[in-house]
Amino acid sequence: MDNRIDKVLISQEDVMKRSAELGRQITKDYQDKGEAPYVVGLLKGSVAFLSELIKHIDLDIAIDFMDVSSYEGTKRLEKLIVNKDLDVSIEGLSILLVEDVVETGRTLIEVKELLINKGAKEVRVVSLLDKVMKRKQDVSVEYIGFSIPDEFVVGFGLDYKEIYRNLPYIGVLKPELYK
Ligand code: IMP
Ligand code: MG
Numbered sequence: 001m002d003n004r005i006d007k008v009l010i011s012q013e014d015v016m017k018r019s020a021e022l023g024r025q026i027t028k029d030y031q032d033k034g035e036a037p038y039v040v041g042l043l044k045g046s047v048a049f050l051s052e053l054i055k056h057i058d059l060d061i062a063i064d065f066m067d068v069s070s071y072e073g074t075k076r077l078e079k080l081i082v083n084k085d086l087d088v089s090i091e092g093l094s095i096l097l098v099e100d101v102v103e104t105g106r107t108l109i110e111v112k113e114l115l116i117n118k119g120a121k122e123v124r125v126v127s128l129l130d131k132v133m134k135r136k137q138d139v140s141v142e143y144i145g146f147s148i149p150d151e152f153v154v155g156f157g158l159d160y161k162e163i164y165r166n167l168p169y170i171g172v173l174k175p176e177l178y179k
Helices: 011-035 047-054 106-117
Strands: 005-010 038-042 062-072 075-084 094-102 122-130 143-147 172-175
Touching: 011 047, 011 094, 011 122, 011 143, 038 047, 038 122, 047 094, 062 106, 075 106, 094 106, 106 122
Parallel strands: 038 062, 038 094, 094 122, 122 143
Antiparallel strands: 005 172, 062 075
């Protein structure tokens, strides 16, 4: 284990197992709907989870990425900034939005609104983590990997100041490292 990690919250084995379960559930749900989603990952946090998840989605999906900012440092920006937009028009498409973690819910609300305004027929959300206790805005998340307590976590895509995304598990840093 990385010696900067205080504790492992979710092991690599559990993350992979849960990703496979979610992939199978998503496959079944969209088979029942008779369509395949256009999978949209939010950069950069969702990349590791998306890579694992899509191996278990047995449908003809296309994938795309979006990069948005809603924070500047720790200060909330008034409006969402789109740093990287989608490659194609999503008019009439069913979107499966992939997130790393839902905290207040604000990012998701704004991205969902943006995708609907771009003409998406439907937007469903799959998030690896959910910090239910931190929720400030009501937003539906159809597929959740794990509900976690209010702790700042890193690994499996999640960063602290852009580092630790490549850890294969989800953990909490030693307190002296958060500054
Ligand atoms: P929300 O808009 O408050 O729901 O914020 C969600 C975003 O904040 C996520 O997409 C992450 O980029 C970031 N975030 C929230 N909690 C954590 C964490 O524990 N570790 C790393 N990033 C986090
Ligand atoms: Mg994020």
